[in-house]
Amino acid sequence: TAELRNVHITFYDTRGAETSTLTSRQGTYHWRSGDMEARGNVVVVRTDSATLRTEVIRYSQVRNQVSSDKDFVFDEPTRHIKGTGFTADPDFKVVTANRVTGEGGKFTLPNQ
Structure with missing residues (x-):
């Protein structure tokens, strides 16, 4: 396990093209x-x-999924979404969220 400070991570797709960047104050990386x-x-x-x-935010490699149980804000040109807790694919193309408010675009709500 590695404890991280001033985290800056760049994510890439399978072809090596950059898909997103993550920044945070702290982090924990589990090597195994x-x-x-x-x-x-x-x-x-x-x-x-x-x-x-x-x-x-947490990333599970075995599930290939990111998640959080905290409040979040997600902004795209066509939608603005706020909620508490979500799971998503690493590219944030499919997001399932709890207690959502927002406008625009398709969004998957749990148990709907």
Whole structure:
């Protein structure tokens, strides 16, 4: 396990093209599992400028999924979404969220 400070991570797709960047104040990386947690002013920016802001985000390598149980704000050119807790694919193309408010675009709500 590695404890991280002033985290800046760039994510790439399978072809090596950049998909997003993550910044946060702190983080924990688990070497064996490949899982990661980022904490404190977490900001994820996709290459198309879509932005997610939250206080804690977790990445599960085995599930290939990011999640949080904290409040979040997700902005794209066509939608603005706020909620508490979500799961998503690493590219934030499919997001399932709890207690959502917002406008525009398709969004998957749990148990709907």
